[in-house]
Amino acid sequence: MFRGVIPPLCTPLTDDGEVDTASLERLCGFLLDAGVHGLFVCGSTGEVSQLTDQARATAVRTVVGTAAGQVPVLAGAIDTATERVLAHARAAQALGADAVVATAPFYVGVTAPEVRAHYRRLAAALDVPLVAYDIPANVGRKLPVEVLAELAHDAAIGAVKDSSGDLESFQRLLDATRGTGVDCLTGSENLADLALLRGAHGVVPGLGNVDPHGYLRLHRAARAGDWAAARDEQRRLVRLFAITTVADPARVGPISAALGAFKTALVLRGVIDRPHTLPPLLPLTGAETERIAAHLATAGLLPDARAQAEAETPS
Incomplete structure (x- = not known):
């Protein structure tokens, strides 16, 4: 369930700030047609911290329905306290999510024993696998490797999503969980x-x-042991990732810049209808949109190049 390329979905929005289910369905279809191995709804890229409970439910319901069992659906249950997280997790489970993804509690400044108790409480109350989500830039602390290893050995978690960007810590996590059946995913x-x-x-x-x-090509190259091809594809993707830095940092923060760039790129590619993000995130400007279009053109990802790009991806 937790292997391969699993994009964390953007949440397309209507002009009224509601979930644009038609665009979300098209986004899922676009990713499924590409051959992804799973879909992660209501993650950080999906603006989960800004979505209302109703919007979260709409997003999960839409993705589960569109996936229709073709690939696993992971649903984020992210909030400040254990019981709030559990309520989101139970709702996602009831809507058909195949797994739940949860960070440590934040805002209250928890300790390692409290993190351990948090995940054990969630695992005991759920009937689907639990993924521990390590994103210290958003939560304010890194998940301790020793706690994750203990949870893995006790089968309290099924996977770890590491978005810390710390490869040394990631290696220690891989070593500490080896043989447990727990999968380790990178969010970088x-x-x-x-x-x-x-x-x-x-x-x-x-x-x-x-x-x-691009990520599917990278993953296939890695599985085949062709690390030169994987490195070359990664370099191309790093160049494309520059779309997340086109916004003026004096006007918007890095989250607005990145999510606005992803959504703008999806509009330019003809996948979703609008690039809207939820407050307090601010929209990108026309000039910034033009710069994103230039990056897409260089990468061959504008609509007239999409068919060629997809044709070049083996099934």
Whole structure:
């Protein structure tokens, strides 16, 4: 369930800020047609922290229905406290999610024993696998490797999604969980080849919304042991990832810049209808959109090049 390329879905929005289910269905179809191995809804790329409970449910329901069992659906249950996370997790489970993804509690400043108790409480209450999500830039602390190893050996978690970008810690995680059956996924767009070389079981790249074929090529090359090809594809994706830095940092923060870029690119590629993000995130400008279009053109990802790009991806 937790192997291969599993993009964390953007959440397309209507002009009223509701989930644009038609665009979300097209996004899922675009990724499924590319050959991804799973779909992750309501993650950081999906603006989970800004979505209402109703919007979260709509997004999960839409993705589960569109996937229709073709690939596993992972649903984020991310909130500040264990019982709030559990409520989201139970809702996602009831809507048909195949696994639940949860960070440690944040805002309250938890300790390692509290993190351990948090995941044990969730695991005991759920009937689907639990994925521990390590994203210290958003949560404020890194998940301790020793806690994750203990949870893995006790079968309390089924996988770890590591978005820390810390390859040394990721290697220690791989070593500490070896033999447990727990899969370790990297959330890094730009270090995917190195993580796979070290033994990662899969990649969860936000940029995979925009260019799933590139990450699938990278993953296939890695599985075949063709590390030169994987490195070359990674370099191309790093260049494309520059779309996340076109926005003026004096006007918007890095989250607005990245998610706005992903959504703008998806609009330009004809996948979703609008590039809207939820407050407090601010939209990109026309000039920034033009710069993103230039990056896509260089990568051969504008609509007139899409058929060629997809044709070049083996089934």
